Amino acid sequence: MAGRAITYELSADAVLGLETYHAARRERRLLVPRCRACGETHWYPRPFCPFCGSGELDWPEAAGEGTVYSFSIMRRAETPYAIAFVTLAEGPTMMANVVGCAPDDIAIGMKVRLDFQDSVAGEPFPVFTPA
Amino acid sequence: MSLRGAACIVGAFEHPARKAPHVSTPQLHAECARAALADAGLTAADVDGYFCAGDAPGFGPMTMAEYLNLDCRHVDTTETGGSAYLVHVAHAAEAIAAGRCDVALVTMAGRPRSEPAVSAFSSAGAFTPPDQPFELPYGPAAINTYAMCAMRHMHEFGTTPEQLAWIRVAASHHAQHNPHAVFRDLVTVEDVLASPVVADPLHRLDCCMNTDGGGALVIVKPEIARSLARPTVTLRGAGEFVKHQSGGRVDLTWSGARESGRAAFAMAGVTPVDIAYASVYDSFTITVLIQLEDLGFCEKGRGGAFVADGNLIAGVGRMPVNTDGGGLCNSHPAGRGGMPKIVEAVRQLRGEAHPAVQVPGCALALVHGTGGSLGSRHGSATLILERS
Numbered sequence A: 001m002a003g004r005a006i007t008y009e010l011s012a013d014a015v016l017g018l019e020t021y022h023a024a025r026r027e028r029r030l031l032v033p034r035c036r037a038c039g040e041t042h043w044y045p046r047p048f049c050p051f052c053g054s055g056e057l058d059w060p061e062a063a064g065e066g067t068v069y070s071f072s073i074m075r076r077a078e079t080p081y082a083i084a085f086v087t088l089a090e091g092p093t094m095m096a097n098v099v100g101c102a103p104d105d106i107a108i109g110m111k112v113r114l115d116f117q118d119s120v121a122g123e124p125f126p127v128f129t130p131a
Numbered sequence B: 001m002s003l004r005g006a007a008c009i010v011g012a013f014e015h016p017a018r019k020a021p022h023v024s025t026p027q028l029h030a031e032c033a034r035a036a037l038a039d040a041g042l043t044a045a046d047v048d049g050y051f052c053a054g055d056a057p058g059f060g061p062m063t064m065a066e067y068l069n070l071d072c073r074h075v076d077t078t079e080t081g082g083s084a085y086l087v088h089v090a091h092a093a094e095a096i097a098a099g100r101c102d103v104a105l106v107t108m109a110g111r112p113r114s115e116p117a118v119s120a121f122s123s124a125g126a127f128t129p130p131d132q133p134f135e136l137p138y139g140p141a142a143i144n145t146y147a148m149c150a151m152r153h154m155h156e157f158g159t160t161p162e163q164l165a166w167i168r169v170a171a172s173h174h175a176q177h178n179p180h181a182v183f184r185d186l187v188t189v190e191d192v193l194a195s196p197v198v199a200d201p202l203h204r205l206d207c208c209m210n211t212d213g214g215g216a217l218v219i220v221k222p223e224i225a226r227s228l229a230r231p232t233v234t235l236r237g238a239g240e241f242v243k244h245q246s247g248g249r250v251d252l253t254w255s256g257a258r259e260s261g262r263a264a265f266a267m268a269g270v271t272p273v274d275i276a277y278a279s280v281y282d283s284f285t286i287t288v289l290i291q292l293e294d295l296g297f298c299e300k301g302r303g304g305a306f307v308a309d310g311n312l313i314a315g316v317g318r319m320p321v322n323t324d325g326g327g328l329c330n331s332h333p334a335g336r337g338g339m340p341k342i343v344e345a346v347r348q349l350r351g352e353a354h355p356a357v358q359v360p361g362c363a364l365a366l367v368h369g370t371g372g373s374l375g376s377r378h379g380s381a382t383l384i385l386e387r388s
């Protein structure tokens, strides 16, 4: 299945405090913030730990392995696309598209692998393909 | 502070318009306000507290208090999307109990069919919600995020599309008696399953509509309620809860109804078997099923069996739900269905629902709302109301 065109554009406000994350994303690397104080990994990224409040975070790169927690195929879109919640090997579950396969090949529990898809404006965003 | 018995709903109105091309949004609010006050036997001069949510134009209570010419010593703009008006009832009871107002007016209205508003899924600019850069690139909409809840529920509990379809079937049974309902034709399970899949596993007939319209409520202290002519509906229990993704610990199988329901039942001192009628938010069929489980009407995972075979149809099943036809068939003003949910519960408790769907001797009703999205973040609110 062809990827859906990503038209989303980030505002300046959305990047503040998350420069490390977005700089890596632009190099097609996914960082998953982990707290130095309590050790918890969180998603979506904040500039602080939502579990203990610490501002001391590490930004390790994700291994790129995930499992489909749930998904849905948007059939009525101009280009049907799969939206999913993918649970990363690092623990957190994130929203993303599953691309590179037929809709009927996607299933809950399916192993997927990190990839990046360029938006219309040329910004890479993390997506997943069948592992 | 327990709110049990703290306040009474004495006025309730659902605007009959489902498309309002020639009436402005503030005027719809005003028509609803006037009619709800007339229903109560009160006037705008009696109002000293005003409640509204994000559908109100301008600066909310400032704009609307001026437009309606209200003298308010208490205002509240709690925004939890479509469930906000349930929260307003509870917060009005708190304000009344605290002596901050005696007569509270809640209004809601909108006209998305006549003039589409900006979608919550497409805002941008300096006030970017912090979740947005991690979700909007992927094309989330109301339907595909709710659909992911349905998909996971089916995976974990074996829930079927046929069982979900029964929720629409029940709504259509009720809507045939509602002259204002948008969809008044009876549908069958087969009709639902034959309608096109919009976002797997949800079909077109699993989805609510968006309509123009609105509604209003008048909530007063019990002493005032006793002086009025209309049957009195008293607040017995209330709960609210915001459920979100908890830092990436996503669990789509339960909703905030689990927490708001628990709080409301504890305050009311009753259990689900005591409830004669329930208004349950029906943005999609799956919304009803998950909420009924979380509210305790059946065990978690058994919602499919609970809603099947007409169990939600008044006069047929054990748990009549949304006897006005709900958001699936009757109305979903501005995509904010909490208001008509409360109004129909008030009708049931007063004995003023359509005779074909009136629950005989309805003394205790539950109203539950989900605002936002079941699949990402939502505001849940539960009310338990009694006839007194």
Ligand SMILES: [Zn+2]
Residues within 6 Å of the ligand: A035, A036, A037, A038, A039, A040, A049, A050, A051, A052, A053, A054
């Ligand atoms: Zn921490």
